[in-house]
Amino acid sequence: MTFYEQLLQATEPDRNALLSLPLITRGAAGELSLEAYVAFLTQAYHHVKHTIPLLMSTGGRLEERYEWLRVATGEYIEEEMGHQEWVLNDIEACGFDKEKVRHGKPGLATELMVSYAYDMVNRVNPIGFFGMVLVLEGTSTAVASHAAKAISQSLNLPASCFSYLASHGALDVEHTQFYEEIVNKISDEKDQQLLMHAAKVFYKLYADIFLDLGEQFMVRA
Structure with missing residues (x-):
């Protein structure tokens, strides 16, 4: 079993817990309001x-x-340049003020996930950041393109509202393959264990963002 396969196996319960959250399942089914979708983008x-x-x-x-x-x-870095502007453009295409979002504050769960990422890189071990990559890109690959199509149909929104979701669904398939290649080259056992630990924490922190949004928009299982 490769290290990438071990990583997926070790984090499978965490991944399943995230993907089963009401906001994600209802998003994939096209059952979100416009306000909830924009809150996710924010x-x-x-x-x-x-x-x-x-x-x-x-x-x-x-x-x-x-x-x-x-x-x-x-x-x-080259691949990820400017993606935050895609998100803002989607928000604007949905009829909301992207500059208000740009200059606004994140929710607490988002702030904590970002803070943990910086702490991992700067204080603990930069290898741990690749746990965040696993969580974000793996989630995008699993649901992004399908959710974009479902929400677009249910809310009658144009493709210009989904540049972030639609592109990441396809793009992250390539990223996942690239990620698998580099992760399998990490042979140091301590770094492997750290990466597994960080991935599990990032799954929890990312799930907290969707839990907060679910509570805000009364999404229930």
């Missing part, structure tokens, strides 16, 4: 905008033995 903006700074910090703090991973991190 929280997405407030963590997506940190992707590049976090990747840069990760690359800078990797040990010399991980030079190959630093190169791979540079490729991720």
Whole structure:
């Protein structure tokens, strides 16, 4: 069994718990209000905008033995440039004020997930950041494209409202393959265990964002 397979196996319960949350299942079924969808995009903006700074910090703090991973991190940076603006453009296409979102504050759950990511990279071990990559890209691959289509049909919204979700559903399939390749090169057992731990924590923190949104918009199982 490869390390990537071990990672998926170890985090499967956490992934299933996230994907079974009411906001995600109802989103995939096209049962969200416009306000709930925009609220999701708002929280997405407030963590997506940190992707590049976090990747840069990760690359800078990797040990010399991980030079190959630093190169791979540079490729991720190129791929992720400007994605936060996609989110803002979707918000505007839905008829909401993207500048208000840009200059607003994240919800507490979002703020805590971002804070944990920076703490992991800068204080603990930058390898742990790839636990966040597993959670965010794996979730996108699983539900993003389907949810975009379902919400678009139920709310009668144009494709311009779904550039973030629609693109990430397809894009993250390629990213997942790339992720699998680099994760399988991590052979240090301590780093492997740390990555597993970080991924499980990020699943919990990301789930908290959807739980908060679910409570706000009265989404119930």
